[in-house]
Amino acid sequence: MRWIENVERFVFGAECLGCGKASERLDPWLCPDCVRELDREAEECRCPTADAYSLFPMRPLTRRLIHALKYKEIPGMASYLVKHSRVVSGMLGAELSLLPKPLYFVPVPLHRARFRERGYNQAEKIASALAVATGGCVCRWLKRKTFVVSQTKLSKGERERNVADAFVSVLPRELPSRGTVIVTDDVYTTGATTGACLDAFGRDFPLMLKVCTLVYDEPASAVADYVADCQMEWDV
Numbered sequence: 001m002r003w004i005e006n007v008e009r010f011v012f013g014a015e016c017l018g019c020g021k022a023s024e025r026l027d028p029w030l031c032p033d034c035v036r037e038l039d040r041e042a043e044e045c046r047c048p049t050a051d052a053y054s055l056f057p058m059r060p061l062t063r064r065l066i067h068a069l070k071y072k073e074i075p076g077m078a079s080y081l082v083k084h085s086r087v088v089s090g091m092l093g094a095e096l097s098l099l100p101k102p103l104y105f106v107p108v109p110l111h112r113a114r115f116r117e118r119g120y121n122q123a124e125k126i127a128s129a130l131a132v133a134t135g136g137c138v139c140r141w142l143k144r145k146t147f148v149v150s151q152t153k154l155s156k157g158e159r160e161r162n163v164a165d166a167f168v169s170v171l172p173r174e175l176p177s178r179g180t181v182i183v184t185d186d187v188y189t190t191g192a193t194t195g196a197c198l199d200a201f202g203r204d205f206p207l208m209l210k211v212c213t214l215v216y217d218e219p220a221s222a223v224a225d226y227v228a229d230c231q232m233e234w235d236v
């Protein structure tokens, strides 16, 4: 968070990032009602495929928090959401406990121009938070290869063609002999981006491969969201 925002919050009181109401009991971004709502939504975590986990469904509250993570310069939102998820206890915790250890969280790399603009890669912040929560580690084993245009308004087929060749794996000379690679991103919609990341590891990759995102969004609503929220711009 920018220091000027901290000063403003101190002087004028702060608004909840969820409902927009001023509250003296933010913790530090949500009022008690929105915290309860977030904890309730964490119970609705999803597995969009057998190999993918999403910590939250996409709802108005989680949408605002993801937006804050990506566009409001609040990188700490990643660990905040992970803290409120069921990644340690609950259903996701049970799923992760079954995976071969250690867990290697591999963030989906951000395009260089976007990284320069934002100053951080939100997927890397999520990977770090997940690593801290689960005792895993962050491994930058993917690189973005080619420039890809906006994903948000494309069909599934177009997205897949667009990103199919976008990533390459950059592995250490001596790959660990056991463990699970978990490709990490903010939003799962069609799975095209994370699927291309998995493909980058190749068919003979010896470790188990999984995907984990903060939220799961229905593909149809992802397109509708683009129309409603076209300020969100290109998303890769």
Ligand SMILES: [Zn+2]
Pocket: 016, 017, 018, 019, 020, 021, 030, 031, 032, 033, 034, 035
């Ligand atoms: Zn609120």
